[in-house]
Amino acid sequence: MIVLPEGTCFIFVMTASRTHHVSIFGLGYVGAVTAGCLAELGHHITGADVQQAKVDAFTVGVSPIIEPGLESLLQGAKRAGRLEATTDGAEAVQRTQVSIICVGTPSQAAGRLNLDFVRKVCAQIAAAIREKDQPHTILFRSTMLPGSTRGVVGEFFADLVAAGRVHVYYCPEFLREGTAVRDFRDPSLCVVGTHDGNAPATTEALDLLGAEAQILAWEGAEMVKYACNYFHALKVGFANEIGRMAKHLGVDGARVMDVVCRDERLNISRYYLRPGNPFGGSCLPKDVNALSGLARIEGVNLPLLDHVMDSNHAHLESLLNLITAKDVRRVGLLGLAFKADTDDMRGSALVTVAETLLGRGYEVRIYDPSINLTRLIGANEAEIQRRMPHLAQLLSESAEEVVRGSEVIVASQRCMEVESLREVATAGKQVIDVNGWPELKTLPWHYEGVCW
Numbered sequence: 001m002i003v004l005p006e007g008t009c010f011i012f013v014m015t016a017s018r019t020h021h022v023s024i025f026g027l028g029y030v031g032a033v034t035a036g037c038l039a040e041l042g043h044h045i046t047g048a049d050v051q052q053a054k055v056d057a058f059t060v061g062v063s064p065i066i067e068p069g070l071e072s073l074l075q076g077a078k079r080a081g082r083l084e085a086t087t088d089g090a091e092a093v094q095r096t097q098v099s100i101i102c103v104g105t106p107s108q109a110a111g112r113l114n115l116d117f118v119r120k121v122c123a124q125i126a127a128a129i130r131e132k133d134q135p136h137t138i139l140f141r142s143t144m145l146p147g148s149t150r151g152v153v154g155e156f157f158a159d160l161v162a163a164g165r166v167h168v169y170y171c172p173e174f175l176r177e178g179t180a181v182r183d184f185r186d187p188s189l190c191v192v193g194t195h196d197g198n199a200p201a202t203t204e205a206l207d208l209l210g211a212e213a214q215i216l217a218w219e220g221a222e223m224v225k226y227a228c229n230y231f232h233a234l235k236v237g238f239a240n241e242i243g244r245m246a247k248h249l250g251v252d253g254a255r256v257m258d259v260v261c262r263d264e265r266l267n268i269s270r271y272y273l274r275p276g277n278p279f280g281g282s283c284l285p286k287d288v289n290a291l292s293g294l295a296r297i298e299g300v301n302l303p304l305l306d307h308v309m310d311s312n313h314a315h316l317e318s319l320l321n322l323i324t325a326k327d328v329r330r331v332g333l334l335g336l337a338f339k340a341d342t343d344d345m346r347g348s349a350l351v352t353v354a355e356t357l358l359g360r361g362y363e364v365r366i367y368d369p370s371i372n373l374t375r376l377i378g379a380n381e382a383e384i385q386r387r388m389p390h391l392a393q394l395l396s397e398s399a400e401e402v403v404r405g406s407e408v409i410v411a412s413q414r415c416m417e418v419e420s421l422r423e424v425a426t427a428g429k430q431v432i433d434v435n436g437w438p439e440l441k442t443l444p445w446h447y448e449g450v451c452w
Contacts, residue, residue: 018203018207019042019043019044020043020044020096020097020098020204020207020208021043021044021046021095021096021097021098022038022043022044022045022046022096022097022098022099022100022208023045023046023047023048023092023093023095023096023098023099023100024038024045024046024047024048024099024100024102025048025049025089025092025099025100025101025102025103025121025125026048026049026101026102026103026104026117026121026142027047027048027049027051027054027055027058027064027085027102028064028065028102028103028104029065029067029175029177029180030102030141030142030173030175031047031049031100031102031103031141032047032058032063032064032065032067032070032074033067033070033175033180033181033184034100034102034141034173034184034209035047035058035074035077035083036063036070036073036074036077036181037073037181037184037185038208039073039074039076039077039080039082039083040073040076040077042082043082043208044082044096045077045082045083045084046084046085046086046092046095046096047083047084047085047086047092048085048086048087048088048089048092049085049087050087051087052087054085055085055086055087056085058074058083058085059078059083059084059085060078061074061075061076061077061078061079061083062074062075067177067178067180067181068178068179068181069181069182070180070181073181089121089124089125089128090124090127090128090131092128093124093125093128093129093132093136094128094131094132097134097135097136097137097204098136098137098138098139098204098208099125099136099137099138099139100138100139100141100208101118101121101122101125101138101139101140101141101142102141102142102173103117103118103121103142104117104142105117105118105142105143105144113144113145113148115144115148115152117142118140118142118144118148118152119152119155119156122152122155122156122157123156125138125156126156126157126160129160129165129166130160135164135165135166135167136160136165136166136167137166137167137168137169137202137204137205138157138166138167138168138169139168139169139170139171139204139205139208139209140152140168140169140170140171141171141172141173141209143172143173143225143226143229144170144222145222145226146219146220146222146223146226147219147222148222149168149170149193149218149219149222150195150218150219153168153195161195167200167201167202167204168195168218169192169193169194169200169204169205170192170193170218170221170222171190171191171192171193171205171209171210171221172191172193172221172222172224172225173225174187174188174189174225174228187212189214189224189228190209190210190212190213190214191213191214191215191216191221191224191225192205192206192209192210192213192214192215192216192221193215193216193217193218193219193220193221193222194215194216194217194218195217195218196217197215197216197217197220198215199215200215234304237304238304239257241302241303241304241305242256242257242260243256243257244300244302245291245294245295245300245302245305248298248300249298274435274436275436275450275451275452276412276434276435276436276450276451277338277339277349277350277412277434277435278312278313278315278316278319278349279312279349280338280339280346280347280348280349281338281339281344281346281347281348282344282346282347282379284347285309285312285347286347288305288308288309289309291305292305292306292308292309316349316352316353318450319349319353319410319432319434319450320353320356320357322432322448322450323353323357323408323410323432324357324360326407326408326430328407328408328430329361329362329363329407330362330363330365330405330406330407330408331357331362331363331364331365331406331407331408331409331410332364332365332366332367332402332403332405332406332408332409332410333350333353333354333364333365333366333367333368333402333409333410333412334367334368334399334402334403334409334410334411334412334413334415334416335350335367335368335411335412335413335415335434336348336350336351336354336366336368336371337350337368337370337371337413338350339413340370340413340414340415341370342370343368343370343371343372343375343376343380344380345371345380345383345384346379346380346383349412350410350412351384351387351388353410354366354388354394355387355388364394365394365396365401365402365405365406366391366394366395366396366402367395367396367397367398367399367401367402367415368395368413368415369415369416370415371395373391373392373395398416399415399416399420399421400420400421400423400424403421403424403425403429404424406429407428407429407430408429408430408431408432409429409430409431409432409445410431410432410434411431411432411433411434411435411437411440412434412435413435414437418437418439418440418442418443421443422443422444425443425444425445426444426445427444427445427446428445429445429446430445430446430448431443431445431446431447431448432448432449432450433447433448433449433450434450436449436452
């Protein structure tokens with residue numbers, strides 16, 4: 001086990017040097033692929049499923065699904081004596097030390113997640129473990145909403161966990177149909193969820209599924225799976241909307257998106273995927289509004305694009321609500337421009353925050369080292385004169401001055417050394433971190449992140 005300092009990731013390398021006896025509950029897509037690939041690594045697999053036909057096929061090394069490369073893995077495992085299957089869940093648990101739950105979690109009529117299969121399997125596993133005198137490890141791979149693992153553990157395994165007889169991890173899968181075997185062998189992402197977000201107490205999750213694993217609490221690991229799938233769905237919808245609009249204008253939409261994806265510094269990167277400030281500036285709001293407006297004029301339905309500005313406004317409202325819920329009247333802003341190292345205040349969310357608070361009678365102080373009112377020119381100067389002609393009266397000479405005179409501090413920019421604030425960041429003050437400035441947590445005030 002490797003434990004890295006706080007703020008860094010945990011990195012583990014998958015190895016087959018230690019073999020495990022593993023029962024896999026659910027021989028559908030995820031379960032069958034997981035079984036074949038783990039058997040390839042030398043682990044002994046007992047498949048468990050309620051459908052006799054799947055069990056019969058699995059027992060002789062025949063894949064229950066169509067997936068390139070999977071059947072040869074199962075046949076090889078069968079020849080090596082590392083593959084068997086049963087419809088008896090208790091028998092599967094008795095033969096193994098690790099159980100991987102891969103059963104389906106279908107949608108109910110109203111869209112809610114159905115965990116009936118998960119609960120049935122958990123009941124079987126819990127009853128079987130109580131008949132054993134050996135500890136057992138459970139790995140959930142079924143896709144479940146945040147909070148589900150904790151709820152199921154509390155329902156079926158609480159006493160076993162408390163007694164140290166069971167260890168539970170949530171390990172979401174990222175397997176694409178058609179390339180699932182390759183995805184398992186060379187995963188794009190590995191995640192292991194533990195009950196508290198600390199390193200796993202045992203090694204099974206890392207040995208079996210955790211190469212280069214990111215360690216989160218159960219709820220965080222569950223959320224990662226949904227975040228990935230939501231993002232993939234959003235990307236498909238985005239590409240299709242750009243494609244429809246491009247075609248309407250006589251442009252090759254496929255070629256446009258191909259060129260967009262060639263930018264791996266901004267477009268295919270983590271740059272814009274960090275929760276924090278609402279977007280602003282002179283480009284994004286203007287260009288999103290322009291293309292959305294053109295689509296409406298041309299009669300092209302682009303619902304994703306149409307709601308981007310609504311989403312951004314909702315995020316801004318959330319930030320404002322976070323500030324005003326503090327029930328104090330003196331607010332300090334560290335940073336006013338739409339991002340650090342610029343004096344551009346066009347479309348800045350923090351300008352809107354300042355305007356709104358002033359309009360509601362708040363006392364506002366602002367520090368932004370990049371803003372020099374004598375050097376503002378053009379559209380930037382015109383906008384700030386229109387929106388905040390009294391800005392000069394609100395600007396402070398230092399961050400310390402802002403913090404000293406404020407009850408709530410909204411920090412959107414890293415505009416000073418944190419240590420310089422230690423004397424003024426007293427226990428009675430509150431700070432809202434907008435863009436991720438973890439050093440603020442070290443000061444003796446109440447810290448809160450806008451999305452964390």
